[in-house]
Amino acid sequence: MLSFKIVYFFQAGIGILANVFLLGFHIITFHQVHRPRPIDITTCKLAFVHLVMLFATMNILSTDMMNSLNFPNELKCKLVLYIIRVTRELSISTTCLLSIVQVITISPSSFYLSRFKHKLTNYIIIAFFCLWSLNLSSNSYMIIYTVVHSNRSNLLNVNKYCSLSSMNSIIMVLFLTLSLFQKAFFIGMMLLCSMYMVVFLCSHQRKSEYLHSMSISPRISPAKRATHTVLLLMSIFVIMYCVDITISSVSTALWKYDPVILGIQSLVENVYATVSPLVFISSDKRIIGLLQNVIDMLKSQQIDA
Template sequence: MIASNIALRIIFISQIGVGALGNSFLLGLYTITLCIGPRMRPIDFLLIQLAFVNDLVLLSKGIPQTMAAFGLNNFLDDVGCKLVFYLHRVAQGLSLSTTCLLSGFQAIILSPRSSRWAELKVKIPKCIVPFCLLCWALDLLKNCVILIYIKGLQDNENITSTQDFGFCSASFNPSFISSLYLSMISLPDVVCLGIMVLTSGSMVITLYRHHQRIQNIHSTSFSSRTSPETRATQTIVVLVSMFISFYSLNCILVCCVHSGKAPLWLVHTSAFLAACFPACSPFVLITSDSQITKYSLAIWGKIKS
């Protein structure tokens, strides 16, 4: 038991530290680039929001979860618990919607010029900021119900409708109305996941057809190059695949947690899976997006000069 607790603490600390470092690096890089660097791509504004909300996901839930793993249980009162869970759920929802916007945006950009999406290629960059603001408004509103159910740790362990999260608790009152409400607020998440699957599939098909056309050209000068647009698409497909995988596994565990009094290890596992995408996504961007290297070199050049 002691060894498992030590391993749990190391895992949470490593996940939060490494993930927050990666997201903070991207936030700092994009902020400096926005102020003094070269002109940014429209998609970079979505990447800024993704890095920010991923940092919020890691810090809002990861730090309290790590403190609970160290045995510090009663450090948050009702107000603190409500705020932590509310911020975490809002940030999780924004991470989902931002990844969905990234996937949809890149699918439109990658679509053939002769297709019916051609007109959207010109208009879509101007819609990024309004869409981001709309996502913030929707997630701030739909997660208000958390302020009702989340409370501090309950002393009475015989309450069957209370789930212990290690540092906070949630009082569930199963009923038709509550189930209907949960289904309604889950609907946007299902829609976003569906859009991501469709747009990712569309991008994979487009890239495959592009690769087939390149193979038919017997010039090595074309076959040996990968366009920045193609690399950006491949990066977003990887991000979407990661998100769907971690999100699906976490949803299964969340359903198990909310179906009854779940053991604490299941709660910790769910928290770990929920933080996997925010912790890994910045490094996918750093290693695969050549534009990040370009921004870094441009900023370094300005600093030296």
């Protein structure tokens, strides 16, 4: 388990540093521009959600961190597991929102959604409020049914410290149905947006080939670059989500605390939160230019020294 913790904290450390850098870059950028791009606002919110998620999951895996919280043990479990569940739901909903924002951004003037372009920032703020309200309320059962781990047989062990107590079958079906409907809706929207963006990229590719045949050097537009980024992120998310569901099903079927399975699940769940900021950073020409300037400055200082 020690080697697993080393791997886990290494992964979380990279994710935290990348998300802090991405979040800080966009906050500074927002102060410099009068109208930030809608996709930058959504990216900033996604980085914040992933940052909170990684800190919370590190907390639940560390005995020292759990003991450092000056709350009763059961309140610690309720608080941390609730934050983890809410941030995971916000991750999928914000990724879905990111794909919708990109579809609206690249849509031509003849497309129905193009009429939302001019007030897209205002709609994003409203969407943020709705998503936070939805996820905070739909996961409220975690506060009620989370308890400290014990040897009782009617508990579903979430990790080494915390468990979920059994709930009324009607309530369980209600929350399960709501959760499945919510996830199905967001994933369905992402798939629809993906289909549209693939069509957009194919159309853009045909135009690029035509320009190339006319001896005009085609350039990769910012819209095309951003579309590639969003498609890559959605692909990573869907793959990791399918793997997570498989592991979660095995864990639920065992109905007991298995540190190996739950450890692997924690690593898989945090892959997207760790990789997504790296994808944003590597695909943003502004960040690449900033990092290149810093590297050139350091090289010049070494030469002068």
